Amino acid sequence: xxxxxxxxxxxxxxxxxxxxxxxxxxxxxxxxxxxxxxxxxxxxxxxxxxxxxxxxxxxxxxxxxxxxxxxxxxxxxxxx
Numbered sequence: 001x002x003x004x005x006x007x008x009x010x011x012x013x014x015x016x017x018x019x020x021x022x023x024x025x026x027x028x029x030x031x032x033x034x035x036x037x038x039x040x041x042x043x044x045x046x047x048x049x050x051x052x053x054x055x056x057x058x059x060x061x062x063x064x065x066x067x068x069x070x071x072x073x074x075x076x077x078x079x080x
């Protein structure tokens with residue numbers, strides 16, 4: 001996240017924005033942002049990577065099941 005702090009003589013007033021690590025997530029369809037401490041960043045990165053892998057596996061299984069179902073429906077239509 002990049003932001004201005006609001007101090008009158010700070011470098012961010014000239015465009016050099018402060019960078020703060022943050023986690024963006026959704027709750028009930030509404031976006032939330034959690035500002036992180038620097039020591040939290042590795043743990044959050046690892047957790048988000050685990051989430052991405054699990055999501056990809058779940059989507060792959062769902063696609064395989066859909067293809068199986070599609071094949072069964074196609075076979076049933078052909079046997080009528």
